[in-house]
Amino acid sequence: xxxxxxLCAALAAGAxxxxxxxxxxxxAAYTPDANAPRDKGTVYVYRPKAFAGGGISYTVSxxxxxxxxxxxxxxxxxxxxxxxxxxSAKTEAKTSVTVDVKPxxxxxxxxxxxxxxxxxxxxxxxxxxxxxxxxxxSCKLVPAAAPKAVAKTGS
Amino acid sequence: MCVHKLYVYGxxxxxxxxxxxxxxxVTLTPTVGTQAPPTCVIAAPLSYDGQPAYLPQAISAQPAAxxxxxxxxxxxxxxxxxxxxxxxxxxxxxxxxxxxxxxxxITVSGLLEVxxxxxxxxxxxxxxxxxxxxxxxxxGETLTAMRRRALLLVRxxxxxxxxxxxxxxxxxxxxxQPSIADK
Numbered sequence: 397x398x399x400x401x402x403l404c405a406a407l408a409a410g411a412x413x414x415x416x417x418x419x420x421x422x423x424a425a426y427t428p429d430a431n432a433p434r435d436k437g438t439v440y441v442y443r444p445k446a447f448a449g450g451g452i453s454y455t456v457s458x459x460x461x462x463x464x465x466x467x468x469x470x471x472x473x474x475x476x477x478x479x480x481x482x483x484s485a486k487t488e489a490k491t492s493v494t495v496d497v498k499p500x501x502x503x504x505x506x507x508x509x510x511x512x513x514x515x516x517x518x519x520x521x522x523x524x525x526x527x528x529x530x531x532x533x534s535c536k537l538v539p540a541a542a543p544k545a546v547a548k549t550g551s
Numbered sequence: 552m553c554v555h556k557l558y559v560y561g562x563x564x565x566x567x568x569x570x571x572x573x574x575x576x577v578t579l580t581p582t583v584g585t586q587a588p589p590t591c592v593i594a595a596p597l598s599y600d601g602q603p604a605y606l607p608q609a610i611s612a613q614p615a616a617x618x619x620x621x622x623x624x625x626x627x628x629x630x631x632x633x634x635x636x637x638x639x640x641x642x643x644x645x646x647x648x649x650x651x652x653x654x655x656x657i658t659v660s661g662l663l664e665v666x667x668x669x670x671x672x673x674x675x676x677x678x679x680x681x682x683x684x685x686x687x688x689x690x691g692e693t694l695t696a697m698r699r700r701a702l703l704l705v706r707x708x709x710x711x712x713x714x715x716x717x718x719x720x721x722x723x724x725x726x727x728q729p730s731i732a733d734k
Contacts, residue, residue, distance in 0.1 A: 480602065482695050492695040493630065496601075511640045511652050511687050521632035521655070521694060 422470050422536035429473045436475040437497035441483060441505045441520075442532040445469030449509030449516040454485045456507070456520070464538050466507045471535040476503075485518040493520045504528020575683040575692055579704050583711040591714040595724050598623040598666075605702045607663060609710040609717075619668050620724055626661040626705060628698050651684035655694055659701035663709050665723055673723060675716070677708040 432438040441456055443466050453467040459482055464472040466485070474481075476497040483505050484492035489512060495503050506523045509516040523531070597612035598621055606624060634653035643650060658680045665673040679701040683691045692700075713720060 484693075484695070489690040490693060491690060492693040494695045494698050496628065508634060510634050510685065511646070513687050517652075517685070517687075517690055519632060519634060519653070522630045 421539065422467065423539040424537050426471060426532050426535050426537070432473075432500075432502075433475055435478070435499050437478060437481075437495075437499060437501050437503060439474045439476050439481065439483075439495060439497065439503045439505060440471055440528060440532055441466060441474060441507060442471035442528070442535045443468055443507035443509075444531050445534065446508070452487070452509055452516045454487055454507075454509075454518045456483055456485050458483055460484075466538065468509075469535055470538040471532050472538045483520050485520055487515045487518055488512050489517040491518045491520045493522050495522055504532065506531065575681050575697065575700075577700075577704070578680040579708060580678050581708070581712075583708055583715060591717045593622075593713060593717065593720055593724070596621045599625070601626060605661075605706050607661075607706050607710040607713060609713040610663070620672075620726075621666045623664045623666055624661070624709075626659060626702060628657060628659045628701070630694055631656040631658070632694070646687050649686045649688060652686055654682060654684045655691075655697065656680065656682040657694060657697045657701055659698065659705050661702075661705035661709055663713065665720065667723075673720070675709050675712045677705045677712070679704045679708070 426442075429438060429440075439458075441464075445468050450468040453465050455462050456464055456466050456472075458474055458476065463474055466472070476495070478497050478499045480494050481497050482492055482494045484490065485507070493505060495505065497503065502525060504523050504525060504527070506521055506528065508519045510519055511517065591609055592611050593609055594611040594613045596614065596618045597610060599606055599612070601624070605626060610622060610624065632653070632655045640646060640652060646652065658678065660678045661676065663675040664671045681692075681697045681701050683697070685691055
């Protein structure tokens with residue numbers, strides 16, 4: 397085998413590895429969470445399935461603490477302490493959105509991926525409950541993301 | 552030479568346009584005479600459950616006992632993010648000169664109400680809209696930073712409005728005193 401063929405094979409294997417590493421096995425289809433604590437706000441963080449940037453997964457943090465990865469087509473539930481909660485994610489660019497959480501209320505944070513130079517830029521934004529409830533219906537639970545809550549709040 | 556000039560004169564405005572598009576555009580209403588820090592402090596019973604940093608500095612909370620007049624401050628933030636179709640973007644050669652790949656916008660509104668026996672008798676409102684575009688090279692300000700900036704602008708705008716109208720507001724609050732004296 398010539399060195400050129402070897403190089404091509406290595407590059408192809410590398411590309412496949414990179415693409416496959418972005419794939420995640422997702423869990424159950426979306427069901428509204430019924431176990432939310434009354435003194436917390438329920439935040440659904442989801443990312444509608446999309447072909448473009450679908451191989452890229454990024455980690456979402458709440459008030460600086462890592463919560464879960466967010467692959468394409470996935471969602472997780474986060475129980476937030478009332479007050480300001482900042483959701484953020486980073487690849488080669490940073491995104492963050494602050495949700496003003498009130499106890500017993502439900503919020504939706506939509507994730508997506510945009511174009512970057514070397515890797516896609518993550519985007520997080522809060523959407524209305526109507527839009528969020530509609531879009532999350534086709535998403536699946538990120539397995540490692542059991543509902544979490546932190547006591548830390550503030551800007 | 553002519554072709555070279557054409558490139559320069561054609562690309563320069565385009566680059567300028569793309570670069571200026573990266574800046575956050577700010578719209579604040581209403582326009583108040585001065586945006587300087589408030590020079591007045593109105594002390595009154597206050598109903599407010601947000602962050603202390605976003606409360607207009609012209610307002611000072613007082614114990615609510617025996618007062619029929621109460622100030623209530625509230626704010627709201629609405630996000631609006633738009634991304635261009637990611638699948639088509641690699642086909643756009645202008646991305647390399649900073650052509651926008653999407654935009655983020657936030658609108659924050661603040662409302663300070665003077666409530667007498669639970670009914671509003673005077674109100675001061677302000678709204679601030681921030682918009683910025685992103686490129687493949689930079690996302691610019693995050694929505695969190697934009698929200699904070701807008702809330703502070705709304706706070707200062709309402710403070711300025713209160714200070715411009717401090718005589719009227721003080722008169723309203725002073726009218727509350729007889730009801731205390733009666734008790």
